[in-house]
Amino acid sequence: xxxLPKLEQIFVQNLSANELKELLNKAYIEYVKYPSVEVxxxxxxxxxxxxxxxxxxxxxxxxxxxxxIRRLDPVRRSDYVRKSVNLSNKRDLASDLxxxxxxxxxxxxxxxxxxxxxxxxxAITESGGITPFSDLTKVKLIRRTNFSSGRxxxxxxxxxEQVLFGDHSQNLRIYDSDIIKIPKSDKxxx
Numbered sequence: 110x111x112x113l114p115k116l117e118q119i120f121v122q123n124l125s126a127n128e129l130k131e132l133l134n135k136a137y138i139e140y141v142k143y144p145s146v147e148v149x150x151x152x153x154x155x156x157x158x159x160x161x162x163x164x165x166x167x168x169x170x171x172x173x174x175x176x177x178i179r180r181l182d183p184v185r186r187s188d189y190v191r192k193s194v195n196l197s198n199k200r201d202l203a204s205d206l207x208x209x210x211x212x213x214x215x216x217x218x219x220x221x222x223x224x225x226x227x228x229x230x231x232a233i234t235e236s237g238g239i240t241p242f243s244d245l246t247k248v249k250l251i252r253r254t255n256f257s258s259g260r261x262x263x264x265x266x267x268x269x270e271q272v273l274f275g276d277h278s279q280n281l282r283i284y285d286s287d288i289i290k291i292p293k294s295d296k297x298x299x
Contacts (some may be wrong), residue, residue: 115140126150158232158283162291163244165237172227172235174285226282230272232289244294245269250281251288 110118116136121129126148137144153174161167229250233239248267267279283289 153226154285156227156283156285156287158227158285159288160232160236160291161288163240163242163293164233164291165240167236170232170235172231172283175226228280228282229267229269229289230280232283232287233291239291241297242293244292245273247292249288249290249292250283251290252284253286 110120110122112118113133116133119132119136121132124132130146130148133146133148134144137146155171156174157169157171159169229248239245246268248269250265250267252263254261254263265281267281269279271279
């Protein structure tokens, strides 16, 4: 819950930033002619993700909700920026970061690249990595939708072998309460 002038206590758990903005704008219409509330996330809390199946240490893992690139020392910061540029082509990266494309793709990304969010690969890595029996072509990601969508479960199947060949579109950002299932393959991979 949050406490605001005139509105007093409002329950906001499980709302996205946009949902909270809409809720507050509607609530303040009684007190302000044209309310224009802005919601900014200043800090991301840690997330818990369940990784099941063919990983060395299946179970519930804790990951940082985000990592601020600016807080890293310069050597690690440039390493994250370099990895990010390698993860997708420059045009996609600029689009993902909501910045204008810079043909040089160097320091402008470092200045605008605020956060790194955990991905499926981070969860698998934190779980000790895959086993020789992992079937990476059918990795399942299960996620609950946001509060306004009824908190229904969404399912997607990822071909994670494509990540090994450079297609990082399968390496999705993960959120709190996501479930990642790695099925067993019929063949052992060494």
